[in-house]
Amino acid sequence: MSIDELPGRFGQYGGRFVPEALIGALNELEAAHISAQSDSAFLAELAQLHRTYTGRPSIITEVPRFGEYAGGARIILKREDLNHTGSHKINNVLGQALLTKRMGKKRIIAETGAGQHGVAAATAAALFGLECVVYMGLEDTRRQSLNVARMKLLGAQVVPVTSGSQTLKDAINEAMRDWVTNVADTHYMLGTVAGPHPFPTMVRDYHKIIGIEAREQVLELCGKLPDAVLACIGGGSNAIGIFHAFIPDSGVRLIGFEAGGDGVETGRHAATITGGSPGVLHGTRSYVLQDENGQTIESYSISAGLDYPGVGPEHAYLHDIGRAEYRAINDDQAMNAFSLLCKTEGIIPAIETAHALAGAMIIGNELGPDATLLINLSGRGDKDVQTAAEYFGIPL
Amino acid sequence: MSTTLEELFVKVRAENRAALIAYIPAGFPSKEGCANAIKALVAAGVDAIEIGFPYSDPVMDGPTIQEAADISLKAGTNAADVFAALKVASDSGTAAVVMTYWNPIEKYGVEKFAESIAANGGSGVITPDLPIEESDQWLAAVSAHKINPIYVVAPSSSDLRIAQVSAKTGGFVYAASIMGVTGARASVSVDAAELVGRVRTATSLPVAVGLGVSTREQAKLVAAYADGVIVGSAFIKLLLNADDEKSGLMAISELAKDLAKGVREGR
Ligand SMILES: Cc1ncc(COP(=O)(O)O)c(C=O)c1O
Secondary structure, three states, rough: OOOOOOEEEEOOEEEEOOOOHHHHHHHHHHHHHHHHHOOOOHHHHHHHHHHHHHOOOEEEEEOOOOOOOOOOOOOEEHHHOOHHHHHHHHHHHHHHHHHHHHOOOOOOEEEEEEOOHHHHHHHHHHHHOOEEEEEEEEHHHHHHHHHHHHHHHOOOOOEEEEOOOOHHHHHHHHHHHHHHHHHEEEEOOOOOOOOOOOOHHHHHHHHHHHHHHHHHHHHHHOOOOEEEEEEEEEOOOHHHHHHHOOOOOOEEEEEEEEEEEOOOOOOOOOOOOHHHHHHHHHHHEEEEOOOOOOOOOOOOOOOOHHOOEEEEHHHHHHHHOOOEEEEEEHHHHHHHHHHHHHHOOOOOOOOOHHHHHHHHHHHHHHHOOOOOOEEEOOOEEEHHHHHHHHOOOOOO | OHHHHHHHHHHHHHHHOOOEEEEEEOOOOHHHHHHHHHHHHHHHOOOOOEEEEOOOOOOOOOHHHHHHHHHHHHOOOHHHHHHHHHHHHHHHOOEEEOOHHHHHHHOOOHHHHHHHHHHHOOOOOOOOOHHHHHOOOHHHHHHHHEEEEEEEEOOOOOOOHHHHHHHHHHOOEEEOOOOOOOOOOOOOHHHHHHHHHHHHHHHOOEEEEOEEEEEHHHHOOOOOOEEEEEEEEHHHHHHHHHHOHHHHHHHHHHHHHHHHHOOOOOO
């Protein structure tokens, strides 16, 4: 199977496990996405937005002082943190907002955990004049109150979700319920490469610009491809975004870092591929953290953006065929890498991203000083200052 | 050989009325309480019982059924409890089916799940998040064990889609009365009659209407055009609000008796 032919399935993964009420909307969305991808006017409008609003192409930055802690390997960061709104999430929401307009819908709904995707969705809604409702677990609205305020400033309505574990997975459930009810005029702007087809393919298509740019930039800087491309994995959107252009380059290792929380062996983690098993969650078949009855197990991570018991189906497939590797990084390893990047390079990364940085320290030490590693710096850490200050005992 | 469910619809068609189908999650309000509720519902005149498999992420369900599922899951309800409840229902002589999201079936084992349904007297399974495109393995299993695969159609389903889904369905077609999730509503949407009409042009299978029915008056209105009236959240709400199990059982008996009158008054 070719990975490029807009598949609804990735091997045994992917597909569509949704109420019948949504089938029509998913077909409509798939058709809109396919036609948009071959419409040069649509692609030109998106490219123009990225140049004049997002700030693309994002730069790459070499970080030799940090590299000393990664076995002396040459470390190159793809700076998605410098995008408008501070992370890769803007790539996806601008694409989906254009598509919403194309489908003639006036209202978008979104789920959010840390609030990053919610902020990005609220931003796109403001830019395009769309009504925006963001579902967020009550627990998360407390942990991320600053992002709740940001969304409200941008004109979005934030709905605290009180069902289940009151976190990201329940926010997705609530968004799906809204969509089932209001599908005629509403687009569900899903924030990662999970969910029913066409979301995993569509969201990937809006993020693959990360890898396309980075591949060229690294070739220009180094005269060769990197030995490995690294990214953190929540649902997997920033990772698939940077991996995708490198999939045909069989000499380039693709390595995703999941949230190991307190350690996979403790059960308190969000390392879905490392610690889960194949199953169906939120409309797609992939790896899932689940018990022996198929009930979803609540995940845990210090990073709200990685705290999700599922993962995108394309990652499950890349894992099973051996094209990509997935490892777990626990909270302490991530926070150590977070602190190192701050102090050696003057860059405060998102805690999500810090999992990939901790991964680079391990892979760099495995491969040694001749290795070149490309890391997706998926977001900046402004939103995490409070969590980091608490972790490091800095009084606020 | 037909299932008990198929026989039920032959019978109610002969009586020129609609069947009353009641939904209750396994393990709710407790393991014992569920068995008692099933018996009370059957004694009060319910024609078929739908046992819900409580699931952690029920995207088709509104707050009432979510709350019941949470209570049941906290008490540790598993597949064995679902089959035990199914057996209580089928042993009482009524048609009995299970309603479940897909992942618990997949985790239990697709073939084994169909086998256990049949072994416990079940007539079929309603799968609200399993589209026909993902159903090959499931349809092979249900056909091997001679149970009915019951699919849902929605007001947004096209006529073509309704025909495709009905062609894979057995027992009855589940018509979701509205675009939305489960839960009692003040009125049953006019979409329901229109949807049932469209299903009838595609299939001669019985059509039952679910989502939102909670009163005798609503049951009567729906029974005018549908072969079955499905009631869930209204029973669950009574059990959730009851002071104790006994008063809860009395309340659902009263409602079931009322609804049983309603499904006989429609035509
Ligand atoms: C900066 C950043 N990186 C990564 C993620 C994880 O999402 P994904 O795996 O889809 O890239 C998030 C999610 O909130 C994020 O904010």
